[in-house]
Amino acid sequence: SRLSTVLAFDLGAGSGRAFIGELISDEGTTPKLGMQEIHRFPNHAIHVGDHLHWDILRLLHEVKTGIRKAHQAGYRPETIGVDTWGVDFGLLDANGELLGNPYHYRDRQTDGMIERINARIGADELYEQTGLQNMPFNTIYQLFAMSQARSVQLGVAEHFLMISDLLAYLLTGRRTNEYTMATTTQLLHPVNRAWNTALMDSLSIPSRIFSDPIQPGEIIGPLTANVCAELGVVPIDVIAAAHDTASAVVAIPAGDEPFAYLVCGTWNLLGTELTEPLINAESAKLTFSNEGGAYGTVQLLKSIMGLWIIQECKREWEEAGNAISYSELALQAREAPAFSCLINPDDLRFYSPNSMVDTIQAFCRETGQHVPISKGEVIRCVIESLALRYRYTLEELEQLTGNRFGGLHMVGGGSQNELLCQLTAGAIGRPVWVGPIEASAIGNVLTQLITSGHCLNLADARRLVKESFPVIVYEPQIDLPWEEAYERFIQLLERC
Numbered sequence: 001s002r003l004s005t006v007l008a009f010d011l012g013a014g015s016g017r018a019f020i021g022e023l024i025s026d027e028g029t030t031p032k033l034g035m036q037e038i039h040r041f042p043n044h045a046i047h048v049g050d051h052l053h054w055d056i057l058r059l060l061h062e063v064k065t066g067i068r069k070a071h072q073a074g075y076r077p078e079t080i081g082v083d084t085w086g087v088d089f090g091l092l093d094a095n096g097e098l099l100g101n102p103y104h105y106r107d108r109q110t111d112g113m114i115e116r117i118n119a120r121i122g123a124d125e126l127y128e129q130t131g132l133q134n135m136p137f138n139t140i141y142q143l144f145a146m147s148q149a150r151s152v153q154l155g156v157a158e159h160f161l162m163i164s165d166l167l168a169y170l171l172t173g174r175r176t177n178e179y180t181m182a183t184t185t186q187l188l189h190p191v192n193r194a195w196n197t198a199l200m201d202s203l204s205i206p207s208r209i210f211s212d213p214i215q216p217g218e219i220i221g222p223l224t225a226n227v228c229a230e231l232g233v234v235p236i237d238v239i240a241a242a243h244d245t246a247s248a249v250v251a252i253p254a255g256d257e258p259f260a261y262l263v264c265g266t267w268n269l270l271g272t273e274l275t276e277p278l279i280n281a282e283s284a285k286l287t288f289s290n291e292g293g294a295y296g297t298v299q300l301l302k303s304i305m306g307l308w309i310i311q312e313c314k315r316e317w318e319e320a321g322n323a324i325s326y327s328e329l330a331l332q333a334r335e336a337p338a339f340s341c342l343i344n345p346d347d348l349r350f351y352s353p354n355s356m357v358d359t360i361q362a363f364c365r366e367t368g369q370h371v372p373i374s375k376g377e378v379i380r381c382v383i384e385s386l387a388l389r390y391r392y393t394l395e396e397l398e399q400l401t402g403n404r405f406g407g408l409h410m411v412g413g414g415s416q417n418e419l420l421c422q423l424t425a426g427a428i429g430r431p432v433w434v435g436p437i438e439a440s441a442i443g444n445v446l447t448q449l450i451t452s453g454h455c456l457n458l459a460d461a462r463r464l465v466k467e468s469f470p471v472i473v474y475e476p477q478i479d480l481p482w483e484e485a486y487e488r489f490i491q492l493l494e495r496c
Ligand code: LFR
Pocket: 012, 013, 084, 085, 086, 087, 088, 105, 243, 244, 245, 265, 267, 269, 303
């Protein structure tokens, strides 16, 4: 029998998905979670003049379409949750109207802002106050850039909403700042877990636009009468979902022991779950972030450039009339020779280049390596470099926490890339436990089930994931000279 039905939206930088999550119990067996994908849509960055934006109204439209499709398919979800990528936001005026289109985190307005904030506050001081890796796209840099540019929007804004808060607002009319999303702004104090208004003041960021954070799982409110009338549904409650990364970690099938994870999508987040922030000279030097997790946890993690590099190569080939599928790319990468060239995936030149393929080739040329030409060679180079980057980051994480991890949990869309999973196991010399793939959406569903009392807590939710979804184990294969490749990789990191 069906114990509960909920609807989860998970929006990433590349695509959005809607899932029906159903808690089902057959006579005498332990309940299991089932996930049905009911809607999937692309998420595009849009160039407007000198700027790069998200198409927020299209995203709202797709979320509504998801609600409608769920209803048409006969589902009657009890609650809805919307999780999204972090960092980006919209501003509302005093009447509650959206001021402009949210900027995309790769917009160039933040160029040079790290240096300017460092000059004002000092990098060490900023890390101590925020506990976050200084990524150029963090909200703090976006808002600072707007304030420096005397943004009219920022001048009249009354409310600041992260993308997930904004979508929830457009559905319910309720303005909230969800805590785990708020921690990606670099404007929240990691220890007292409240907005850092002194930091805002020193950067001329108006603190009036922020409201006290609410926790993931809290009820935001029902769909507005307008939305219900438009979609022909009853006023379902929208529940605050956690940041997509934090949501994915909720769905990691781990037990009580410390565990390491890789949330693998456009970005790659490698980290471990803690109960308190870890902020000291070493974590500052190794540039680890303390992001807010669901249910009071702290996610100590590092962002790695991720599958973005592969997505961009693929897009470029497509636009040049050489369209190729991910599976074909994987096949060609598998056949390409191993370790013929490596890149540092986190080199900033890969962040937003005009041509990703040219940039990879230039990197290899400049570092005196073989220059990859074929698609297979290029992708092989990226995958091997990512795998080595994971090992490097995992070792840093171990150094920092004093833990030794028996293997790595890998979740997210990128974990469908078998070659990446296999080479990661080889690089770290330990097993990689892959699954579930749709971890963010599952975490979102679990948060809703905890709110309705169908799951007791985080540990219970993770037990449910273990019962419900398979985990594929990749054991390290010793057919490749990983140690030698790792040494080369470290030398490369030291040089650039
Ligand atoms: C992953 C993610 C990361 C964040 C990046 C940009 O989807 O949310 O955690 O660093 O997107 O927002």
